[in-house]
């Protein structure tokens with residue numbers, strides 16, 4: 398777990414935002430990230446609950462939140478990044494625009510502020526990109542078979558991302574069809590409209606498609 402009784406020692410820390418007057422002029426990041434020391438303290442607040450409602454009741458992806466918090470508390474960022482990706486195709490999106498049901502479900506929120514789960518996730522994936530831990534995962538061989546994925550919303554993008562796993566296992570490669578002329582990357586019809594951070598990170602993760610009907 399994080400730090401024993403860390404939740405008594407450290408308080409929830411609000412993530413500050415850029416001034417409104419500044420951010421209405423661009424689509425850049427909204428949050429002003431906490432420092433590594435501050436993130437360490439926030440991860441230390443996790444109680445590693447016997448029944449972690451953050452994981453079971455809060456997170457639709459079933460992210461292993463207590464384990465991830467523990468890894469961050471111990472400074473094991475790379476392993477935390479790997480664990481996050483075991484359940485989440487795009488933490489660069491969920492870490493930014495998810496409504497954080499995990500935090501609403503966190504046991505600490507019964508009589509205190511919850512663990513800062515969403516911002517910890519954001520920091521993990523950002524560090525993963527900066528350190529080069531997250532890379533596109535191209536298929537090693539082609540089977541000659543094809544599968545169509547329609548749409549570039551969350552489900553389509555998840556399939557497009559997972560196709561690499563199936564592909565590498567010898568399953569059919571995929572084609573992707575989007576109403577958008579940019580395909581799975583900047584996501585105009587998807588969940589991250591107007592979020593430049595999501596777009597730039599996700600574009601680096603999966604190969605951008607050059608137009609509708611792209612055959613991957």
Ligand code: SF4
Nearest residue numbers: 443444446451503504
């Ligand atoms: S519910 Fe909150 S305190 Fe409990 S394990 Fe999850 S994040 Fe940690």
